[in-house]
Amino acid sequence: MAVGKLYIGRKVRDLRLANQATQQQFAERLGISVSYLNQIESNQRPVSATVLLALADKFKIDLSDLSGAEGDRLLSALAEALTDPLFNSQAISHQELKMVVHNAPGIAHALIAAHQAYRHNSERLASIDDTLGRASAIVEHTPYEEVRDFFHFMDNYIHEIDVLAERIADEIGIGDQDTHAALCAHLENRFDIRINRSTDARDLIRDFDEERRLLTLSPYLIPATRDFQIALQIAQLAGDEIINQLLDKAAFRSSEATEICRMGLHNYFAGALVLPYGRFMTAAREVRHDLDLLSARFGASIEQVCHRLSTLQRPGQKGVPIFFARIDRAGNITKRHSAAKLQFARFGAACPLWNAHRAFEAPGQVIRQLAETADGVRYLCIATQVTKGDRGFHTPRQHYALALGCEISYADQFVYADDMDIGNRTAFDPIGISCRICERANCVGRAVPPLKSRLVIDHRKRGRLPYHIG
Structure with a gap:
């Protein structure tokens, strides 16, 4: 694979400082001049392929860790x-x-x-x-947005939590035996907590009585949600020390943001426990990221599988760079993350030409799309509609579209790319990030004009849009 121009001076400088080396010492180990190293660290010159290989050989780092994600x-x-x-x-x-x-x-x-x-x-x-x-x-x-940015700029991967959760998963046999039995046994043997499924808890998903050491779960939860809630209880007990350290380091502006992030880290821990990193990534490669098969193998929901796929960013052991989003019927993006080049807008709804919106029209089906953004990058996009909520005729339910995808260079690792004409550029639909920042001048799906463009109104003519973008 050809190596493009990489300006990674900050990362090279951080690596040198982490090894407590002077520029002279570091340059000697890489076999380059001090002046060249100085230019690299100040981003005046890109790193060459030779220097990249030297960094990988001398300092045992994964070249993907030096990417521009x-x-x-x-x-x-x-x-x-x-x-x-x-x-x-x-x-x-x-x-x-x-x-x-x-x-x-x-x-x-x-x-x-x-x-x-x-x-x-x-x-x-x-x-x-x-x-x-x-x-x-x-x-x-808002505290919620502050926490969202915390996970966004952490690449949605929390190394300390992920490693600890995987170690516990290996110890208790997640993947080797029934997940529910393994989680229940660990909760009782390690923390002396029993599980109760009471009809009185219908209006609650979970309720932990610390004094009685009793975790009460709604008896109407689907297995995937039930197991996730048990894993969440383990996360609150086993991950307390690490999570407190992460929160201290994050230094949020308010206690509200701190507690929102604590909840997010508990959820992250639970997801990493029921879908342990190494086993899950290996399985994803084996079944070519077939969501249904991964869900069946690990007893997880489709949403849990999609979210976990987007977190496979462990240094030296990265999965396919994936983007993931959860969208409600109103077009609000309620979850978002991208390890791919495609980045979601921080404000506003997603592009109306994106296949995610069509998922609501075909419940239970996987909608596929070949798409190209305005910068010329092409993607394989898949979307499916899911329903969340407890059982019962009168129980309200939430309907979401889950959107997942990768850059087209990784498409062969997805079963969903089979029989698609990925070599034909005309097969790709033009999409954007959001209308307010999209520069496409003649898009039939445009909802609002782009913020940075001048609008020209010609009262004698009317095209797809009632204005021209200057």
Whole structure:
């Protein structure tokens, strides 16, 4: 595979400092001059293939760990923030944005946070809501969004938790025996907690009585949800120390954000326990990422499988870079993550031409799509509709579309690519990230004009859109 130009000066510098080496010592180990190393670290020159191989050989690192995935996420978020009309007077090129992301990621994060605070300030002022006049509430983005960004920029992979969960899974035999039996036995033997399934708990999914050492679960949970809740209880007990350390390091602005993140880390731990990293990734490769087969093998829901596939980013043992999203009927993206080049918009709905929206029209089916974004990158996209909720005629249920995909270069590792004409460029549908930042000038699916473009109105003519994008 050809190696493109990589400006990874910050990563090279961090690696050198982690090895407590001077530039002279580090350059000697790589077999390059000090001046060349200095230029690499300051992002004045890209690393060559020779230097990449030397880094892998001398410092035993995975070349995929030096990829630009983290930079892609930050670049996408920064570019979206700068489409705001607030910055109309500033003509900032894509190359300038890349320089900021590569050389000063801290400044990029700060600018994104500042824009988010400005955006919430404007929204609250416009609606004259109850928070008007309370400065701290106006200038800070919501705790939920702060936590969302935490997981986003962690690449949705938490190494310390993942490794611990996998070790426990190996110890108790997840994958070698019935998952439910293994989780129940561990909960009782290790933590002296019994499980009760009481009809009185119908309105609750789970209820832990610490004093009585009793975990009560609704008797109407499907097996996958039931086992996940047991794993969640183990996560709260076994992962407490590591999670507290992660929360201290994250230094959230409010206790509310801290507790929201704690819940997210508990959920992450539970998912990593019932779908242990090594076994799950091996199985995914064996069945070519067949969601139904993975669900059956591990006794997990389709959503749990999709979410876990998007977290397979362990250094030195990465899975296929996948994007994953969960979308409700109104088009709101309620979960989002991308280890691929495609990055979801931080605000607004997803592209209406994306196949995820069609999943609601065909419950139980897998909808496939070949798609190409405006930057010319092509993807295999799959989507399916799922229903969540307890059993019972009067029980309300939630309906979501799950969207999953990868760049087309990985399509052969997915069973869903079989018989698709991936070699034919005309077979790819043009999609975008969201209308507000998409530059496609003549898109039939456009809902709103792009923020950064000038609109030209010709009252004599009407095309697909009632305006021309200048």
